[in-house]
Amino acid sequence: MAKVLISLSVLTAAATAGSVTELPESVTKLIDYSINPCEDFYQYACGAWYKDAVIPPDEYNIDTSFDEIEVQNEAVLKKILSGNKPKLGEFYNSCLDTATLSSLGLSPLEDSFKAIRSANTSLDLIIVANELAKNGIPAFMNIISRIDDNDSTKNALFGVPAHLPLGRSYYRNSSLWETVQADYKVYISTVLQLAGYTAEKAAAAVPVIIRFEQTLAGVAPRELKEVEAAVSPYTVLTFSQLNQKYPLLIGSSLKAHGFDIYDQWNGSNDWLGFFDLTYFDKAEVLLKNTTLDNLRTIIEYKLIHASSNHLTPEFRTANWNFIGRRIYDEKAEPSREKFCRYDTEHTVGELLGQYFLDEVFPADAAKKADELVKALRSSFSTGIATSDWLDNSARAKAQTKLSNFVHFLGGPEKPQLFPTLTFDSKAYLKNRWKASQVKIDTNLKLNGQPVDRREFELLSYEANAYYNHNKNQIVFPAGILQKPFFDGEFDAAQNFGAIGTVIGHEITHGFDNKGRNFDVDGNRNPWWSNATSAAFNTKAQCLSDQYGNFVVTSEVTGADLGNVSSKITLGENIADNGGLKTSFRAYHEYLKKFPSQYTEETGNKLFYLSFAQAWCSKNTDKYLLALFKTKYPPQRFRVTGALQNDAEFARVFQCPTDSYLNPSKKCLLWE
Incomplete structure (x- = not known):
């Protein structure tokens, strides 16, 4: 360009x-x-x-405008995807292949389930959850590299709350919550049972999950506060300070991503910025006070929910029945082709975008x-x-x-073309996780580096x-x-x-x-x-x-x-x-x-x-x-x-x- x-x-x-x-x-x-x-x-x-x-x-x-452009652009993207381009074709086809997804069942999650179920302490369990964050599934918080507002020539690390399955206003607004709570309970129970829970165990898990999410939503920044925070000074804490103050929430996350939480090297970029610490203060206490069994249930659900669109067609339909139909009021489930096109755009979009530029x-x-x-x-x-x-x-x-x-x-x-990756046309979820790992690792390595304007x-x-x-x-x-x-x-x-x-x-x-x-x-x-x-x-x-x-x-x-x-x-x-x-x-x-x-x-x-x-x-x-x-x-x-x-x-x-x-x-x- x-x-x-x-x-x-x-x-x-x-x-x-x-x-x-x-x-x-x-x-x-x-x-x-x-x-x-x-x-x-x-x-x-x-x-x-x-x-x-x-x-x-x-x-x-x-x-009249964005939909027309979307139709035009989608036609171009469909043409590109049908061309079976290197890397792009393997990823797209792995999503389309529902027969393989059905035969794989829960096997893509087996190693993660084993790690979650074998953890013996809350810290060990949260460390497992933070390993999942590398795959694009942050459990309780996220660490991102972005421009330092106080020195726009360099990048710095910031801590932000993880997203919840529903917008925070659903949890905070009682009348809005009433409109979705019954369907959300059905959704949680459905995906847990698809993942092997008995009906009785799934029913017991539902209130545990919902109470936890409601508590987190109650301490997360509100929308207006987020706007105001973007022009407010931020608080800085070193990795060592964060590990001492928030060992479960932040220390474990830093460690999972390979950062030195003991300041052994006294690096100049060994800190995180925060626009609001209220969430982190209260989330740390919440994690400490949550029983090991309940925490295990919560983390398993986070994994299942985040993966539900990318497992068997039954999981995908369960997700759409609640998120697509109930939350976004969609009248019909998108075709598999359309869903896979959107997910390819989301996951390996810059690779797809290079071909798009040549066309239009x-x-x-x-x-x-x-x-x-x-x-x-x-x-x-x-x-x-x-x-x-x-x-x-x-x-x-x-x-x-x-x-x-x-x-x-x-x-x-300089688009992200994933030069070091190979995708497997029979391993959809693994392909997504591989791409997420590259993108997250690339982002975190920007810490302390000059900003590319x-x-x-x-x-x-x-x-x-x-x-x-x-x-x-x-x-x-x-x-x-x-x-x-x-x-x-x-x-x-x-x-x-x-x-x-x-x-x-x-x-x-x-x-x-x-x-x-x-x-x-x-x-x-x-x-x-x-x-x-x-x-x-x-x-x-x-x-x-x-x-x-x-x-x-x-x-x-x-x-x-x-x-x-x-x-x-x-x-x-x-x-x-x-x-x-x-x-x-x-x-x-x-x-x-x-x-x-x-x-x-x-x-x-x-x-x-x-x-x-x-x-x-x-x-x-x-x-x-x-x-x-x-x-x-x-x-x-x-x-x-x-x-x-x-x-x-x-x-x-x-x-x-x-x-x-x-x-x-x-x-x-x-x-």
Whole structure:
């Protein structure tokens, strides 16, 4: 993946006339013209599509952009996987071969069961559990290497809580727990019996497992606290200190991964960072107070649950019946081919991604996308220059930070191709564990090593993008640089309205409620005066209040599901607002040099329609409820919230003052 420099003229061919007033059919076929765009632009832009959209039985929502890209990208991936490429073919085929999986039964877990059942002390048992963590099955905590927020030039080790089978809110919220507890108990009992437990023994194990998980969930960081922790100082403890204070939870984990817990070598990187020690304090006590037999049951269940998708078809179906159908509201179990494709993507994704890049991301597409990013960066610089709430020092530092952004497109320069591994087409679970061992070992060896600022942290076929505050880096995989977000044949209004607003969104993340705490070098080092910080907080609070008033309603029954979680979603809302305005300005800068085929009015409308239509979505209640636990508001409010604050939108669609999409009070931050 090379960085490229070319003339902006390659974005789209310059038109000779600006007289076209008819919008593209691909845009108009989605519009519901019976809706007033100034009252509900989202429904106006998406309504005709929404009426005919049907959520697939194995999904919990459908949309106009990501689903279309997924279909396109999946077709490419299926073609690659059918080609039986080296390593890739063996892994994929080992998943497809259900006959072998059935004949193997529980044998892939036999050695692990033997180790668990022969442990005579809690410490020995937890050491066994930490050996399983090397296979990607962390029992109680995880150790990861990531950028040191205090020195963004190097990597450091951090301790984080292990994930639970269910989202933590299920355990904490009694009403939410009531909706799943009966089915979860059935699931636990089912997989334990498939693993050889008697019905009586499985029934006795269920409350032991659930009580333990509920206790851990109760002491783990809450979602908002996690967001706040990401911009807070962290606590450092040496390996020796950790072994003394948390011998069961952390000392045993460090030892399993080969770290010197006695500081025999007095290394400079012999420490872990923690954003919140509360979980670790209480989890250590919980482990000490749990009987050996109960702990054995808990660890066996963790192994069985983590492996259930990768054993016999009966295990896979049991997992889907609860996780897929009950938690994610999927209507039908995905085909084996689809499941295996997804697992290949998840497990050996960079290997698969190299073939994907060759298929879909030619050099001319890379050049055009590169120039779009540059146009958006230039536009955001203009926004900084005209932000009168910034003092001179903050404005200068913001410009310096922006000028030091690096952006990468397509895929990783140095993908993980597993050169030392061989996969066995008859050993699916073993293949997964081998890949996990390589990835975990590679990550932990980064401790104390210089940060690779060119590292690409998404897979090339992912329809996603990100800003990394430690690297001051924005990344756009080839997977999102496809129709309907981006196409070299689109008019500029479409490219700027769709992918342009996404690019602007990621740039704005460098200056949102989290990004603003990191300096030009990616270190946590607030660079704002008190007055400028106060101005930012006032403007951010306006957005928080605005989005907090949005009520999410069921698309099935019309019932209120709750208000948008405005504090958790604040960073995304800041980025959506900044991205929209930045891209509209960039679009008009482009038009100064390269006139559109459309009239100004039509081009402007096409821009806003392309923005909104990138977010058209039809959702189950399960999907909407799940969003409450994420940093993202529902798609409707991502469009509506940003448009309410955009005076240019109101001008283009001639929205009267105090109409729903043109309120007198607008929340203005990055413009």
